[in-house]
Amino acid sequence: MSTDASPKSRRLLVVLGALTVVTAVLAGVLYFTLYRPDQRVDDTVRAAVTDTASQGAIALLSYGPDTVENDVGAAKERLTGEFLDYYTQFTTDVVVPAAKESQVATQATVAASGPVEVAADTATVLLFVNQSTTSAAKPEPAVTATSISVELTKSGDDWLISGFDPVQAHG
Incomplete structure (x- = not known):
């Protein structure tokens, strides 16, 4: 069982890492489009x-x-x-x-x-x-x-x- 847990853990870490990157990018886009009106001109x-x-x-x-x-x-x-x-x-x-x-x-x-x-x-x-x-x-x-x-x-x-x-x- 310990051999199966390791690949699952790695996949979970990769998915969580990808979600973190996507969330950071979306937060940046929202900041510069919604909260920085000077960037829209x-x-x-x-x-x-x-x-x-x-x-x-x-x-x-x-x-x-x-x-x-x-x-x-x-x-x-x-x-x-x-x-x-x-x-x-x-x-x-x-x-x-x-x-x-x-x-x-x-x-x-x-x-x-x-x-x-x-x-x-x-x-x-x-x-x-x-x-x-x-x-x-x-x-x-x-x-x-x-x-x-x-x-x-x-x-x-x-x-x-x-x-x-x-x-x-x-x-």
Whole structure:
């Protein structure tokens, strides 16, 4: 009997080993498809959200005293949700009057950018933005550098900005 138990034990070990490998592979596949939504989008989507966030930031932060209303109107086309409401109110109450009365002009450029999280219909992109501001009182450009977390939401085929928050430095 001891000679029969040994081949049966070996077969059982081989079957258990194979089941372990199959289980590990399935767990890995499930992790990367269900629990890692950033793995379900391709590089084209990552590039699209990064470009949308970058171009949107430039539109939001760049305007001139003679074109501010058109600049703000064009920027609003890139926004959605509560952020669109906030931006509309803020530009109406603060930006447009200040640009006209004080001859404020700003020009933003994106120095660096990268996707933080990208899913099928939402994304977060980190931007490093430089902004140059002039006014009638201060014609020499004041340059500031800011890190901004941009949230995007997919609407049809387009990505729209749904959040735009400066990143607080920790130190």
